[in-house]
Amino acid sequence: AMRREPDPPMGLPSLLAGRQRQTHEIALKPGDRVLMYTDGVTEARGSDGGEFGLEQFADYIIRATAAGELAPETLRRLIHSILDSPTSRLRDDATILMFEWTPPTR
Template sequence: MPTWPTSSAPSTRRSPSGCPTPSAPACCAGSTPRPGCCAGSTAVTPPPLLIRAERVVARALDSPPQPPIGLAGPLAPAARQVHEATLEPGDCVLLYTDGVVEARDADGAEFGLDRFTDFIIRSSSAGQRPAEVLRLLIHAILEYQRNQLRDDASILLFEWRPQHR
């Protein structure tokens, strides 16, 4: 199964014992042998979003939270859980880190999930391809926070377009 990892620069988080532990938000997603089936596993990131017919499908790609990738010892999971969802032609899957939606303007207002998803839906419905949507979105996020990233900001957007035989 091909995977497309997204990760951001490591950050210092606290373990359950209170000790700082380096971790990096991560997500792996890929296709399966079944047409339209997407499988993925996330750690320390917001859940991926499914955009279908110009709407976010609520909780379609939610899965139970999992510990950071690379965690060792008794806190490490025995095996990662993989969540599957069936995609329809034209569906977009959006993976992102919290630093994207938590970007703040000069007054401290967050960029926010609604503005984030609305931007993607509007750009996609205007005919922009995923790469162009992300290019425009990155510029909008940077402009929103005066061209200074203050947190990790990783985004992956893919659209499922089956090939007709």
């Protein structure tokens, strides 16, 4: 897992953020997945009125990956689980990006 302290929001100039943006590098192995998301995803409200939350979000991704679910299907099901409740609502922009490294075969 590549866990790093988050940088300031993309639209915020680094002069106002108080520090320079950081660049991170990691070597991916075949089958590795990279997941990026905005806080609008974890702050989405579910049918019970509570936030979807980081713990539930991470648990969902971990379980789907362990079950061998393909990245597009994982995201499709996750998005539906967040939005399909009649009372669910987003309080902020919600963006999820997941990609899987599959090197070309020769």
